Amino acid sequence: MSRLLIICCAALLALCGCNSPAAEPVTVELTVPTGGLPETIVQEVPVGAEVTFKVTTATDDVVHIHGYEIEFPTKADEPVTKIFTANMAGAYEVESHVTNQIYMKLKIK
Known part of the structure; x- marks a missing residue:
């Protein structure tokens, strides 16, 4: 009986150790013209992806990615x-912390 229990526990641990494959890296580019964007951009990103986030703004700004608490000047x-x-x-x-405009909504799923 204890041998069967050990085998079952080992099988369960092996299954728990299986991960789904990592998501492919994603590059997100955001270009903000003078006067801001006409509407909020929606960008989907898979969970687990390494995101390279490239931002160019027409004026000096401070960009904040909410939830991840990433904030940087441009x-x-x-x-x-x-x-x-x-x-x-x-x-x-x-979001812009200068104009308070929401530039993009990142949907991570």
Whole structure:
């Protein structure tokens, strides 16, 4: 009986150790013209993906990715790249802390 229990526990541990394959890396580009965007962009990203987030703004700005608490300044027309892992499912706003405009909604699923 104890041998069967050990075999079952080993099988269960082996199954629990199986992970789904990692998501492919994703590059998200955001370009904000003078005066901001006409509407919020919606961008889907798979959970687990490494995200290369490239932002270019027409004016100096401070961009914040809510939920991931990533915040960084931008200089006019100078691209900024941030890399993070999309490890939390949900919808997260990418916002300007200068104009308070929501540039993008990242949907991580």
